[in-house]
Amino acid sequence: MKSFQDYFKRAFGGLSLCSLAKTLRPAFEQLQAQFPNSAKHLNWSCSCLGKRMAKLESMRERLTAGLTTEHLQERTLQGWRLAAVVWEREVPGDALKQEPIPYGATIAPDGTHLEDMPPEREVLVTMLEMIVADKPLSFIAEELNRRGFRNRQNNLWTPGAVFDLLPRLIDVGPRLVKSPDWPERRARITAQRL
Numbered sequence: 001m002k003s004f005q006d007y008f009k010r011a012f013g014g015l016s017l018c019s020l021a022k023t024l025r026p027a028f029e030q031l032q033a034q035f036p037n038s039a040k041h042l043n044w045s046c047s048c049l050g051k052r053m054a055k056l057e058s059m060r061e062r063l064t065a066g067l068t069t070e071h072l073q074e075r076t077l078q079g080w081r082l083a084a085v086v087w088e089r090e091v092p093g094d095a096l097k098q099e100p101i102p103y104g105a106t107i108a109p110d111g112t113h114l115e116d117m118p119p120e121r122e123v124l125v126t127m128l129e130m131i132v133a134d135k136p137l138s139f140i141a142e143e144l145n146r147r148g149f150r151n152r153q154n155n156l157w158t159p160g161a162v163f164d165l166l167p168r169l170i171d172v173g174p175r176l177v178k179s180p181d182w183p184e185r186r187a188r189i190t191a192q193r194l
Contacts, residue, residue, distance in 0.1 A: 058083070103152070103168045121176075123149050124169055125185070127162065128176055131169070133189050137162045 059080070063071075072082065101107060104124045105114040123144060130140045137159040144157040151161055176182060 102171070103165055104172055119149075120152075124165070124172055125176055125179075127165065127169055128173060129185055129189055132186070133192065 067085070075082075102114065104117060104120040106117040107113075108115045126144060126147070126149070127140055130143060135143075141157040141159045141162050144162070149157065151157060155161075177186075
């Protein structure tokens with residue numbers, strides 16, 4: 001006598017019983033009758049028969065007096081269940097997060113715009129050269145350190161720190177390759193590859 005699994009695989013090409021159950025309910029009932037020892041497996045596998053997906057209603061409630069046990073009990077008796085809690089607090093106006101000045105730039109003397117910071121710009125150009133030359137981030141960090149460059153915290157460059165600057169390099173890259181000295185740098189990179 002074959003097992004239920006063998007029979008089902010052969011009969012339905014290995015498809016899931018639940019996916020077939022809705023259209024093949026008579027065949028399912030026949031299987032249950034033919035293999036009574038597999039009834040537990042059949043009931044578990046086909047729990048989707050006769051059931052529909054529950055529809056959920058949600059509600060966002062702004063609390064003015066805080067969350068109390070009485071309020072929770074009242075909502076629970078109404079059939080609600082707690083799904084999330086969001087905490088918020090006021091912060092002083094000066095505690096708002098300030099954006100750092102982008103790497104390679106500094107605030108202009110008039111205080112209204114940013115301008116290039118030559119030492120940081122040179123780091124970005126050097127990074128771009130080595131990326132174009134297909135050098136790994138670890139090599140780029142070592143080379144920046146060898147050339148005496150330091151990051152804004154005056155620390156040595158690491159591959160992680162170089163990686164963190166990639167979005168900034170993407171921002172300024174188009175401007176860097178349009179600079180007057182880029183064709184010369186590009187030619188030097190190409191010559192080193194050959």
